[in-house]
Amino acid sequence: MKPSLRGILSILLVLALAVALVGCGGEKPAEDANKETPADKLKVAFIYVGPVGDGGYSYAHDLGRQYLQKEIPDVETTFIESVPEGADAERVLSELAEKGNKVIFATSFGYMDPVIKVAQKYPDVTFLHCSGYKTADNVGTYFGRMYQARYLSGVVAGKATQSNTIGYVAAFPIPEVIRGINAFTLGVQSVNPNAKVKVVWTNTWYDPAAEKEAGKSLLQAGADVIAQHQDTAGPQQAAEEAGKFGIGYNSDMSKMAPKAVMTSAVWNWGPYYVNTIKAIQAGTWKSEQYWGPMSDNVVDLAPFGPMVSEESKQLVEAKKQEIISGKWDVFTGPIKDQSGQVKVAEGQKMSDAEMLSFDWFVQGVDGTIPK
Template sequence: MKRIISFVFMLVFVVALVGCGGEKPKAQEDKKEPAAKEKLKVAFIYVGPVGDGGWSYAHDQGRKYLEQQMPDVETSYIESVPEGADSERVLTELVEKGNKIIFATSFGYMDSVIKVAQKYPDVKFLHCSGYKTAENVGTYFGRMYQARYLTGIIAGKTTKSNTIGYVAAFPIPEVIRGINAFTLGVRSVNPNAKVKVVWTNTWYDPAAEKEAAKSLLEAGADVITQHQDTPGPQQAAEEKGKFSIGYNSDMSKMAPKAVMTSAVWNWGPYYVETVKAIKEGTWKSSQYWGPMSDKIVDLAPYGPMVPEDVKKLVEAKKQEILEGKFDVFTGPIKDQTGKERVAAGQKMTDAEMLSFDWFVEGVDGTIPK
């Protein structure tokens, strides 16, 4: 009897199962984990090491800020990439690795960016400090000359010898523009001061930069500034008991007794805004040149050696710049020969500033051809 009952029970169960189409109870259905959303890959290439304490370091701080603000983005970087053919190879490798946005952070990468961008129209390229664009290539920079002018006021008020040293990388418009803005700031408070320029023809060479600063100190400079990527010139000034003004990032930690302030970059917000626009499909190729009011350029905190009256003078002029009441390259402006290049009340256009190939009055130096 037990066997018959068991057989009948099993038969009923099988018929029921077949009638239901063989479906599994919901509790026993296979549980599939949702696929992890693939992160947007963004890459950066740097002309120097991220530990240079200057240009590449500042860009890498911006990259880290981007990752912090956008967890759905995965970033990577390659440092110490020479300008020229090597950069074309590296850019190509980054695209092949799946990067959809690439930030090329040095002027000399410009032609390589344009070449690679033509081959990969679905990838967006952003080139720092250049002037060539394409449908998938934009340029970006900040009006660092505004911060340079302000640091020039500090230097002009500080110098006792009336000789200020400027260690400069390459004679391109970007660097010449910075030297001119700095000199105009110096001369606005000290018409007798001159800015002596030495070229190194390198972006990153700590030893060469430091030696250039030493030569300027030996020539009588008692304040040193630079358009270079390391704090070598700052350290040279400190070793001689003189003052200095840093560039790219706050260099006071490297030479605390010398650094009065630094003209600094803040790339992070720009990187976040740009990546968001590309993700949302609203990005269009453009030539961004952000002012100080965008906070892409600024001054680092003042060192203890900067007097209060000088701080107030600088802050007042900074406020005029922020409010658009003052423009650095407003005439009258003369060149080294005393010839008037910008008439009184006239403002230089962006095109003119981006093609600077002459020094203002007060610069002691030449522009190599």
Template sequence: MKLSKKILTLLFALVLTVALAGCGGEEKPKAEEGNKDAAESEKLKVAFVYVGPVGDGGYSYAHDQGRQYLVNEMPDIETTIVESVPEGADSERVITELAEKGNKIIFATSFGYMDPVIKVAQKYPDVTFLHCSGYNTAENVGTYFGRMYQARYLTGIVAGKTTQSNIIGYVAAFPIPEVIRGINAFTLGVRSVNPDAKVKVVWTNTWYDPAAEKEAGKSLLEAGADVIAQHQDTPGPQQAAEEKGKFGIGYNSDMSAMAPKAVLTSAVWNWGPYYVNTVKAVKEGTWKSEEYWGPISDGVVGLAPFGPMVPEDVKQLVETKKQELIDGKFDVFTGPIKDQTGQERVAAGQTMTDAEMLSLDWFVEGVDGTIPK
């Protein structure tokens, strides 16, 4: 009996020990899960609004490449994207929803999002909004863009050296200063090496419409163009050029994969470093509203690798002029510059101000086309 009592006592103690150990074992995973949830909730939420699909091969694709760079550089943040958001009222709804969901930084990547951003920003003063290519700011709204006209000028040199017909086609989106500025810079580059060349412009009034943009490219080829440039978000114009055995200048991202036999080079965006710098500044509490317009020396704009059809002497010519831009020895919009009517708009030795470039509403000499009202 005494032995049985001792055995029972030992068994009871053993069961109690195991039970306590079991309770302790249950608590540990809960604590770890709680820490994980806390870590997740502490992640800074950053959102991106795109006007086209990420797979457009152009503008939205370039922005998303920048976002991916940001995620790789700052894995402690959480990003959200919303694709194919129409400009206007629908974008206001999307941006509002992103703010409501706890995103503390929202990048609105298209010109037509500007007014909706300003409206939403007034309701969410603790959220930082960045609007790409616009001009309206607020205490919690900044604008950002790059001096793409510098890269445009350089691609114009390539086009001017390549054309045999002296007709270069340009498929253009909307008649806003950004697009007009790009056409003018490209034309100045073309005529710096080929004064006889003309740049023929066709408007599509679209940012992303593969079929319409390709058709516009075809119409320019039928009009005698043997090089096709573009301010569009799809590689359609480049594909049209390749199908006709002609050449092209891509835009937004390196478009050579979509038309390898046609693309001489592309004027490209490199948003990644800007996104990293901006998010870091917000996290550190040093961000202030500004109108960022980065030059080629910042790396935010540049050129894609040259195609194998571009001669070495042309590559060297472009590299030399690029270095002059970086060093500040050359500026694209330095006079003398005449408009289509032959009237001098920028005197010799004078350089257009940023305000003048940002409001451009006329074409330089050498452009064949009109600007719709």
């Protein structure tokens, strides 16, 4: 039976459509030519000194990374945790640059020299180093004025202590940690001049057992409030087990020790990470030493626990507004050192350079700074 003319035309039409579809499959349509593919994404990497599960420092940075990923979907973020400071950091930084990461956030003080060294080999990569002070054309530093939140948390501790001995578990005797201890102590003494802040050094950022033991030693020495500059909630857990109170750090540590934690001095890195990446994408980023104040929301206090009095809350809020407005800042004189010598005269304010190089304790601190 011969095919009809209509049948022949139908067959030819089907064949023509098939050829057209095959052609479209081998070439991206014009309207999709400018659409982003995964390969086009800006690759951003983070290296952490501890695990993201530390509940503290690295955890706070990773919350910032997650915020960045959510706010800027066309960025691809990765992280490597528990990277020791030193030669290992240099190796990891180099590997991240080789894998195509164009922005690398190195989040610990001890990464500073490795960052500077690796950055020289990868001039097309932007490196941001947290808490350091060395820069280059493609290296910037960033940090926040945590001393402002420290002072406010000191007000809470000073109002809460009954023994007038407050323990402070401290990591390393570097200016950042010393500055925090001093700010906290000034806050304590602003509401309780009889209270002392007793310091114990652990010489580690991340060691849950050592941090907890240091907290226990301070409790045994008479402290009834435990503060810290450490990466885990170990000191807060020691306070809770002893039926005492504490001040957390890095992130809200109330989940780890709800009966002890009155508040925490916390980091909020997300907005900084977003602003930095937007500047890099726009081509407007320049190397700088960013030291953000509380008014930038990079540092703050976590919500108060139920054990914090209304009086304490009101005192903190009043002082917080003074800090945010710029009318007053923590290291405004008169300030004396441990020996009673006036280091900052009344009405004077310490410069950033002076605060960034702290190597002495204020009056009210019970402890020494190892050489």
